[in-house]
Amino acid sequence: EEDIDAIPALTARALRAAGGGGRTINVSIGTFVPKPHTAFQWEPQLAAVTAYEYIERLKRAMPKGAKLKLNDPQNSFLEGVFSRGDRRLAPLIEKAWRTGARLDAWSEYFNLGRWQETAAELGIDLNDYLRRRELDEVLPWDHIDCGLEPDFQARELAKAREEAYTPDCRVHGCQGCGLCDFKTIKPVVYDAAAARAEAPRGFSARPAVRQPEGAYYYRFTYEKRGLARFVGHLEFLQTLFRAVERAGLPVKFSQGFNPSPRISFSPALPLGMESLAEYFTAELQTPLSDLDGWLKRMNDEMPQGFNILEIKLTGKGQPLKIVTDYRITLPVEVPADEIDKFLRAGEYPLSVIRKGRKREIDARPLVRGIEVLDDSTLALSMVSEISKAGIKPLEFIQALLGAKNKNDENDKNDKDTPVRVVKLAWREDDGNGY
Ligand code: SF4
Known part of the structure; x- marks a missing residue:
């Protein structure tokens, strides 16, 4: 609670220290996810609903000039579940995958509801993974030995609650975590000059910022x-x-x-x-x-x-408009009639998702050439232009197959058709083609 009030105040101070003048400060906000093998492994995680309330409070309280970057609390919820999960989550992963969960780290694919429904079917209470753990509780990761003294993390947690500082052992002496034997394992402070002298071929160990020479x-x-x-x-x-x-x-x-x-x-x-x-x-x-x-x-x-x-x-510049050639192999017969219709059409609007929003793009001027090579293979040339919305070859092919299936009154789901696309070559656009 105090932190939520302190963040806007700290941001305002930082903006003042930056001298104002239209400067902006990025403020990244995310739910804290307690992780195993850390001092906070016993702590409860903030519920997503509370995190949303805090976000709204922050949005209202942030000073002008602060740019809020937010982590979705629903993502953090699932991250929290799997961070401190146990072996019961293995069947959950498999079942969620079987019901369609894919690439959940990408917001456009993330579907918390699917995970919650699947967990309920398996009798798993996901919220239970976010609860406070007792200090004497057996934790799912206790069998993994990181080399620390058994009570070190609990001591660190107690110090964190007292807001006590643990000094850096490389400078202020051993703090008793138990990791070092001081023979083969001991703290080593990076010495840039020594690292440069010892670097094997290929590892330059040079400073990160170099002086520009030529270009x-x-x-x-x-x-x-x-x-x-x-x-x-x-x-x-x-x-x-x-x-x-x-x-x-x-x-x-x-x-x-x-x-x-x-x-x-x-x-x-x-x-x-x-x-x-x-x-x-x-x-x-x-x-x-x-x-x-x-x-x-x-x-x-x-x-x-x-x-x-x-x-x-x-040269320095990048080509602005290019034509790319693809070879496309279909698991079904090429939709020759649809290709013919496409080539004769003046326009061919396709509905696509861009940045989470539905858009309509005319595919006709973007296809420079399309040729049937055999029963299941096509050659396709497509135009793309930097900073202009384009069409992906797979989207175009799926649209042709979808139109064919619709005409055939075939119920087949075109999105499930495995199409192999290989990019063969590209060239700067010279305007020649179909
Ligand atoms: S010196 Fe080694 S044992 Fe001591 S606190 Fe540091 S890492 Fe742990």
Whole structure:
């Protein structure tokens, strides 16, 4: 309660300290989720309904200039359940999956009701996982030994309640957590100079912020195949940044508190789609003298399924309008009549969801070409333009199949039809095509 009143007051002080003048401060608010193996593992979690009340209070009390970023309390509820869950939740996960739960970390797929209904069917009380645990209670994770003294977390909890500080043991001496044997395990304070001297090849251990030297832009074309198609765009970014670091590529970094490699990517590939024609553009400090050598060095560091095909010196800009070629394999006969109708149509409005809202987009000008290759395979070329809403190839194909099924009075659910889409190539748009 006190914290809820203190957050707007603290934000107002921070804004004043920032000097006003139209500055904004981002304030991220989320329900605290007690986690196992921490001092708060026994604490109850705030109920979602209370969290919503607090959010409303904060919205009313926040000063001008504060930008509230909110975590959905329903997400936190489920996170709390699984954070301190036990083996009874395994059948819940399986049953929820069988009833359609997928990608629940994405807000557009998250459906708490489904989890609650499934839990009720299995006789599981989800709220029970958020309750206060007794200090002498056997906890579901007690059999996992983290190496701490058994009573250390309870002592820390008592100190937290008294608002007592636990000093940093690297500077102020051992606090008795029990982790160190002081022979092989002991606190080590990072020494940047020593780390640089000891760094093996490929690990540069350089300071995060570097001084810019030159600016050389290289386009790396790569393929994403096999199981790698299930690696999402954001996960790939992190994987690539590590590969770049290990390979020792002289990439430039952005400035500021969170420097990150200056690398820009081709538009995100939908999850599950393979591609022979992805690219990223890296801004380097120095030119690369041996492109074949760098190709090998980078590929040695890339995970399975990702393969760099070409490295090419390029310019700073990204192509604004591109045509992408796809090969589409259907589990059913290609809807030749629907394709024919589409090609003759002046417009082809499709209803799609963008940023959680329903939109209608005319697919006709976005399809540059479509050709039947055999009974179950199509070649499709689609136009996409940066910062303009487009259509995904799968959405377009599902629409054609849906129209065919409707005409055939077939009850088949087009969303369940497994379609394989492979991105083959891309080029800047020259306006030629159908
Ligand atoms: S020095 Fe080691 S044993 Fe002591 S508090 Fe720190 S981590 Fe725990």
